[in-house]
Amino acid sequence: MLVHHLYSGGKDSSLAAWVLTRLGYEVELVTVTFGLLDNWRFARETAKRLGFKHRVLKLPVEVLESAVETAIRDGHPNNAIQFIHEKALEALASMPDVVRVSDGTRRDDRVPFLDLPKARSLEDRFNVAYIRPLLGLGYKTIRELTERLFIVEIRESEELQKADYEVELRHLLRERGIDPLEIFPKRHYQSRVLGWKSL
Template sequence: MPREVYHLFSGGKDSSLAALILKKLGYEVKLVTVTFGVLDNWKYAKETAEILGFEHEVVKMPIEILEEAAEMCIKDGRPGRAIQFIHEKALEFIASREYVERVSDGTRRDDRVPFLDIRKARSLEDRFNVAYIRPLLGLGFKTIRELVDDMFVVKEEESEKLEKGDYETELREILRKKGINPRSIFPPRHIQSRVIGLR
């Protein structure tokens, strides 16, 4: 019986590398990209999933979660708590499915946000009776950079400009719709990535 794992996937280098590691470990990897229906930016993650050769699913989550996250951004003047909130809700949303036994993401050792500490990781597993797998948890920036450079063709740009399939893009968009310039909340010149090919 294949061991299925449902892996949160943006199409970036971290979630792509984590997906390939899971495959090497013998898991049947199902890539899942979360959307709130504000934009169709999930299509970029789908393109990357096809390049990597994985099954891909787009899951629509309630817009109220994104609205709540936007209010956190406005109140805090920074995005950290909002990104963490969305990430936790996304993991819970996938883990709550009756047939899901394993969930995964591409969070790394040195991540601050999003990141589940040991208490939150155990809580997720206990509440939903799932295994929470983080293939990159023991890897630092240099190691990940070496592996990514060996395996992928990567496009890197400022977050505001990069076409990518993560929920930060929709969070920025909903802030714009509320009349808030995302640049006033998100760090300037924050660089993100999208995998556009294999080496």
């Protein structure tokens, strides 16, 4: 049973991929890009180190442009990131070989996060199963598991080489002459998994 799992290379999406394997699924990691940067390669490196198949899914740059407009209008990135995540799930679910889609969203996430009506809508519109293996887990549990399983690099978002939606969103804001720190939190930390710990 193959699952296509949205993957940034961070601890949440890596842990979710591991949980899926423990549930008996074959997992293919999928990293979204808009083609402005090659930051997807950081996720590919991590996928290789963890032993997962990996592919890159290119979304139309118009999706990113819409997200940037939303972030500028709102003065914060939440709705922009939610919009991109929904479009990423829809693009993945619409691919002809895809039957199951997954992500690393957690119990306490606000953004990105599909509520129950949106999750059901995704499944109904694209005839897929939407699997969220971390949905019942809180921050403390996820931290315990990732510290046990992975070598993790944690840095401020602006400094970390990573493959999530934020990178190209921040890039396009800069191209428009806007400092991303006017939109994003000034001290926001994110993670990148570097490999397995020896257990």
